[in-house]
Amino acid sequence: MEALKQKAKELLQKGDVKAVLGYAVGTGNVRRPHFARTPEQVDRLVLDEKCTQNLATYLTKHEVKHLGKVAVVALPATQRALLQLVAERQLRDDAICLLAMDGTEVKVLPSGAAVEQHLALKTDAMPTADKAMIEKLMAMTREQRWAYWQQELSRCVKCYACRNSCPMCYCEHCTMDCNRPQWVPVASHALGNLEYHMVRAMHLAGRCVECGECGRACPVGIPVHLLTFFAEESTAKQFGQRAGHSTKLDYALSTFKPDDKETFIR
Amino acid sequence: MTESFEPKITAFVCNWCTYAGADLTGTSRINYQSNVRVLRVPCTGRIDFMLLMKAFQKGSDGVIVSGCHPNDCHYTSGNYHARRRWMVYKDLMDFMGVDTNRVTFSWVSAAEGARWAQLVNEVTDNIRNLGPYAEYKALAVAGIE
Amino acid sequence: MADTFKLTHENLDGLFAVLRKDGRRVLAPVDADGRTELNDVEKPGQVSKSYIQTIMSAKDVVFPKVERLLSYTTEPGSVELHDAEPHALPTVLFGVRPCEAKAFGALDAVFNWDYRDKFFNARLEKMAVIGVSCTKADDACFCTSVGGGPADTKGSDILLTPIDGGYLAEVLTDKGKAIQALAPQLFTPGNGVDKAMIAAKLEQAFDQPALTAKLPGMFENKLWEGQSLRCIGCGACAYVCPTCVCFDIQEEADPKQGQRLRCWDSCGFSMFTLHASGHNPRETQSARWRQRIYHKFSTYPERYQMLGCVGCGKCTRACPVDMNLREHLVEAANA
Amino acid sequence: MTEKNIYLPYLMRITQITEESPAVKTFRLEFVDEVAAQNFNFKTGQFGLYSAFGEGESTFCIASSPTRKGYIECTFREVGRVTAALADKEVGDIVGFRGPYGNVFPLEAWKGKNLVFIAGGIALPPLRSVIWNCLDLRDWFKDITVVYGARSVADLVYKHELKEWNERTDINLVTTVDPGGETPDWTGKVGFVPPVVEQLGLSAENTVAIVCGPPIMIKLTLPVLEKLGFAPDQIFTTLENRMKCGLGKCGRCNTGSSYVCKDGPVYTLAQLNELPAEY
Structure with a gap:
């Protein structure tokens, strides 16, 4: 912890970065994203297993870009998101300055290549509970799955916390905000909710870094992350590549192989 | 009730193969069921999954998506791109x-007029058996106070 | 002042039965997968034992997330309009907290200050509130800073305060009396318990009148930018808020018929104020965050002589990035 | 007991369509319902929500004068979902109208004064309502001047009326187009609105200025008026913030604590100076 603060202060003092984005203690001991721009603000930084938010979300926001270069305290999921953002040309490689923990050491990862190397050291598989839930759903009949999602999605109010908390949902103009044509009904009724979540998951297939932020962000506890996890897994299984593992990978759904194997096209 | 049900089927087809194939079905005077509304787009690469969603949203009971066989795309690779997306979307x-x-995905070339007729007949019979897509249609009124 | 009675646990069971027999649904906080939701219940036994607040507010009873305002059928050269009638169910809200009970007043202010909104009114008329005082508060709560309190009666038709063996019941309004009249025998004479001793203790966090007085002079303050930096611009705060009333009107139609729907909306969304020209009066997230604070603490007092915030803290609990409203208001008050 | 549904529009029949400039059209609308037509009244400055059934509602001012009875007119540019649907309508089609909403231009208070109208581009419609209203009550006022600028000659709206105003002696019309927007036979001025206003040498004495246009035009015109000696309470404008309800409820048109749909759309500069600049 002290090492992290030390490094953060060093970066700020040297003027290498304008802010350090990390975590601080919030309401009732939860962890919240925290922008440290002064040494005093750095002192509020914490990093422990309660820190969950994917901070990469902030790096594509106008307000944050205006700050200048930002160092980010990066969990593995944040690192994956950054790689994917660079791969999608949303961030420049030299805009990266990650602070990652390696045991008790703080490592500064200054480029996509460094992040790739660091990430390669660890595996960060999908949480067991989520994996089990996906398997449980796939073991159901189609009708049961339909009923399950209808039940879950009926709580959705379309606050877009899932979209806005997602590091990969950086579009200036989201499909949900397009009304010529109105692809998805704006209203949060059964149709609007189903189609919104279907579009969101589909737009994240091959791009989801499986951080699960959308599911955590949902105020009414809908496991929306299972949808994007599933879409990502489907892509990975069928096309053999995962999002967030390299700055050089093309988006799986904007490329192809002539021998892509499918079974259902007649 | 089921006897009077005529399925409404929307078909998204590419201009160069399946549309031409369907045209051939007509000029060959092959009879087939008339439940399909054909929507022609330049290439299967253009058939965004949201179009399929929209078809159901607007009351289709079934959807056909069809284009050139692999390796035959007029634009070289549109159907390959489309295929990846269909794989995930399905x-x-x-x-x-x-x-x-x-939803039925298929490849029908410009020469396969008979195949198109057969496809439409099979899909129509299948959807007729399945009945109206009541589940999806019910969404349109659920959740409005 | 209100008539005070005792309502034992057994008698509350009876009251639920009587209310349901009277054709009313009873909505109450229920534990569901670790969340507290407002659900239809049959017996007090189903009501959550440990909740501080439900996640969503009860506002959707009077202001649903999607409601039909009108429908129509069209033919070439003619349109036939159909008025929509709100499908208002007789409802008793049981166990909402005093802060939320008070929030209906803030909704009423907007829906009826000038033109009267029949949809809201029809639903409000069929709703009665049996509030339950808070015996504990959490770090998000700040009702005492915005003129409320853990056992505040405002907005409740009957307010219950937990005591040994049941509740102290204050019957406060005509709607409350009508409920009591359904089964007067269930309400036994009160025993002079001081509810202030039972209610949660919550210190005032900031001086609200002073804050309201200084807000107009703070519009250009850098504070809003600093506070909003971590805001991700979703609508969670607005959608769980019991007083947030902003809405959108959406059209859904096919070539022959259509309907207009009123849907919740949020001032935190960047599209909310976007003009057709592309100009946006509230271009940045900080301007939208500021709007949220000003609307509740400056516009409301000025226009409606009340606050647009009841201090329930739902927004804080729902926020994915922990934008703590109380903390930000304290910061503004001290700025 | 049963309350009125404030969201129900009147049904209006389109009786005339005028193509003003590329993508800009004027509709003349008459009430389908006789009784509604009889009871309908509005004052200049007010606006309404016009609906294209199937697509939704859009907010525009009422562009005709209340002195012209039996119809209302609106002028709109095709920019979005609703206006595109409206642009597809033909004479005889039905559209919806809710209104009139908002406050009004205080014509009574302007009696005996000189009036200067300054408008840019598609912002002439709200002023057109006032201008015709004032022309129909011509003896209430002294000099009436209209300065109207647009990007190009093609972008000028109400070309026939501009011609009529130009020919009338009781109104002084100055038209201008941005440099490069003129045609060979253009007889008006070439230049942006603010310098054109400055060159006119207007006197602020016993005069009110009514300004409406894109934000940049307003921003640059106000200092000119100030220089000419106009006090903030002599300058009027009309705001068009985004709205959904028009009834003071939906929450998006406010600037500070002022609802543009209820307290506006007509404001004096003095009033606007009191509000935060969120418009």
């Missing part, structure tokens, strides 16, 4: 409990 639909029996 999986996702199934995961969300949407009835994938109501």
Whole structure:
């Protein structure tokens, strides 16, 4: 912890970065994203297993870009998101300055290549509970799955916390905000909710870094992350590549192989 | 009730192969069921999954998506791109409990007039058996106070 | 002042039965997968034992997330309009907290300050509130800073405060009396318990009148930018808020018929104020965050002589990035 | 007991369509319902929500004068979902109208004064309502001047009326187009609105200025008026913030604590100076 603060202060003092984005203690001991721009603000930084938010979300926001270069305290999921953002040309490689923990050491990862190397050291598989839930759903009949999602999605109010908390949902103009044509009904009724979540998951297939932020962000506890996890897994299984593992990978759904194997096209 | 049900089927087809194939069906005077509304787009690469969604949203009981056989795309690779997206989308639909029996993906070339007729007949019979897509239609009124 | 009675646990069971027999649904906080939701219940036994607040507010009873305002059928050269009638169910809200009970007043202010909104009114008329005082508060709560309190009666038709063996019941309004009249025998004479001793203790966090007085002079303060930096611009705060009333009107139609729907909306969304020209009066997230604070603490007092915030803290609990409203208001008050 | 549904529009029949400039059209609308037509009244400055059934509602001012009875007119540019649907309508089609909403231009208070109208581009419609209203009550006022600028000659709206005003002696019309927007036979001025206003040598004495246009035009015109000696309470404008309800409820048109749909759309500069600049 002290090492992290030390490094953060060093970066700020040297003027290498304008802010350090990390975590601080919030309401009732939860962890919240925290922008440290002064040494005093750095002192509020914490990093422990309660820190969950994917901070990469902030790096594509106008307000944050205006700050200048930002160092980010990066969990593995944040690192994956950054790689994917660079791969999608949303961030420049030299805009990266990650602070990652390696045991008790703080490592500064200054480029996509460094992040790739660091990430390669660890595996960060999908949480067991989520994996089990996906398997449980796939073991159901189609009708049961339909009923399950209808039940879950009926709580959705379309606050877009899932979209806005997602590091990969950086579009200036989201499909949900397009009304010529109105692809998805704006209203949060059964149709609007189903189609919104279907579009969101589909737009994240091959791009989801499986951080699960959308599911955590949902105020009414809908496991929306299972949808994007599933879409990502489907892509990975069928096309053999995962999002967030390299700055050089093309988006799986904007490329192809002539021998892509499918079974259902007649 | 079921006897009077005539399925409404929307077909998204590419201009160069399947549309031409369907045209050939007509000029060859092959009879087939008339439940399909054909929507022609330049290439299967243009058939965004949201179009399929829209078809169901607007009351289709079934959807056909069809274009050039692999390696035959007029634009070289549109159908390959489309195929990847269909592969994921079909999986996702199934995961969300949407009835994938109501979507048929196929390749029909400009020379396969008879194949088009056969495809439409099979799909129409299949959807007629499945009945109206009541589940999806019910969404339109659920959740409005 | 209100008539005070005792309502034992057994008698509350009876009251639920009587209310349901009277054709009313009873909505109450229920534990569901670790969340507290407002659900239809049959017996007090189903009501959550440990909740501080439900996640969503009860506002959707009077202001649903999607409601039909009108429908129509069209033919070439003619349109036939159909008025929509709100499908208002007789409802008793049981166990909402005093802060939320008070929030209906803030909704009423907007829906009826000038033109009267029949949809809201029809639903409000069929709703009665049996509030339950808070015996504990959490770090998000700040009702005492915005003129409320853990056992505040405002907005409740009957307010219950937990005591040994049941509740102290204050019957406060005509609607409350009508409920009591359904089964007067269930309400036994009160025993002079001081509810202030039972209610949660919550220190005032900031001086609200002073804050309201200084807000107009703070519009250009850098504070809003600093506070909003971590805001991700979703609508969670607005959608769980019991007083947030902003809405959108959406059209859904096919070539022959259509309907207009009123849907919740949020001032935190960037599209909310976007003009057709592309100009946006509230271009940045900080301007939208500021709007949220000003609307509740400056516009409301000025226009409606009340606050647009009841201090329930739902927004804080729902926020994915922990934008703590109380903390930000304290910061503004001290700025 | 049963309350009125404030969201129900009147049904209006389109009786005339005028193509003003590329993508800009004027509709003349008459009430389908006789009784509604009889009871309908509005004052200049007010606006309404016009609906294209199937697509939704859009907010525009009422562009005709209340002195012209039996119809209302609106002028709109095709920019979004609703206006595109409206642009597809033909004479005889039905559209919806809710209104009139908002406050009004205080014509009574302007009696005996000189009036200067300054408008840019598609912002002439709200002023057109006032201008015709004032022309129909011509003896209430002294000099009436209209300065109207647009990007190009093609972008000028109400070309026939501009011609009529130009020919009338009781109104002084100055038209201008941005440099490069003129045609060979253009007889008006070439230049942006603010310098054109400055060159006119207007006197602020016993005069009110009514300004409406894109934000940049307003921003640059106000200092000119100030220089000419106009006090903030002599300058009027009309705001068009985004709205959904028009009834003071939906929450998006406010600037500070002022609802543009209820307290506006007509404001004096003095009033606007009191509000935060969120418009």
